[in-house]
Amino acid sequence: MESCAQKKTYKAKDYKSELKPIWCPGCGDYTVLNSITRALAELGLPPEEVAVVSGIGCSSRIPAYTSVYGFHGVHGRALPVATGLKLARPDLTVLVTGGDGDGFSIGGNHFLHACRRNVDLTYIVMDNQVYGMTKGQASPTTAPDWEGSKLTPDGTGINPFQPLVVGLASGANFIARVSASDPINMAKIIVEAIQHPGFSLVQVLSPCVTFRPEQQEWRDIVRTAVVDYTDDAARAARRLMTDDGFNVGKVLYKGSRPPFRPEFEHTDGSVAELEARFAL
């Protein structure tokens, strides 16, 4: 007798909400949203088994535009929220989305420790090297000579943050860089990132067409990385340290560190029991 139980198939649009994005036309974040929904459909994950957590910023609006569980948190705190969620509900697939300002400035220390803890999360950072939502200030990844903001008329003069190198050094278990101009490959890499155990970091070069219009040229500047991923962190570090930031489209590092999955004691869930456990 044939089984009646068949795995339900999903389309990308099954993961989109009815809310229309308000990003600027041409923004790379549209592409990231499409790539995430394509990836989830390809994995066949039921929407109720997925959560997207974000902080603040243009790209952090993604949870509102998806039909999965979402948490639009406070600035820079997406990773701690996602960490707590994944530890409490390890059955959920937890994605974290946000921008370079949210993730590497106010959320910078959380980023380091999320990499170090290696909880099974997929962190998709839409890096446009600018604070777009607050009208165009230099972010941690902005080049030191960018003069586009009146707050830094002569550029910041500060070395930009190198998220992939820092992520690798801090313990991220999967590292990739993709371009918003290649959404299909981005979807493929997001699938790999979700499937890889531990903390997966995907940097997306996602142009801000309004405050960094010159980034529209990224689609012509980026090149497919010529080397395949390595599982050797030292080799990956050497590659990333000599990289100009435009090698995209491939996984750069896959580690084998086991994810952090603490065992919890089961309780009856009562507040009284919890209070008793914390009593001095």
Next chain:
Amino acid sequence: MSEGSTQDQPINSLGVLLAHALAMETDAADRYGELADQMEMHRKKGVAGIFRRLQNAEQKHLAELEELTAEMDLPHIAPWDFKWGGESPEAIAVGRVSYHMSVKGAVLLALDHEKQAYEFYRRIANQTSDSEVRRLARQFADEELQHVAWLEEWRDKCGPDDEKPLDDPDPPLSQE
């Protein structure tokens, strides 16, 4: 995960052709709809109207295809295994639009992608060894040509105002 074939091989299976056609029409309808939504959100009614009309045309194609394939068991092809590589030919790349885009600019962009869709089906028809795949691919190519003709007509009707980049009465300003 995928039962698709490699990108440099001809399509000799009706199911594979229809899976490609369904994906292409779905992508086109969705993308034109997204672009129409974006332009409506930014009060660019002229450009939004073009994309909305194209969305409706693609949805009609899609509905016909869905009816044709309703009882068929089509192969699953992962997004990255389709013959076109990258996004499907009819889907305008999100990064190629702008709220400054002129009406004529939108027409030309859509025309470029409709031509790519036509070229895709024409190539499939020329390469295949299967007569039914050839017949259907030619039919799909002809349908894309109708969109091409319609857009060319629209392009030719565009006046000087349709070529001007759209004004922004409230331009983005860097914070003081």
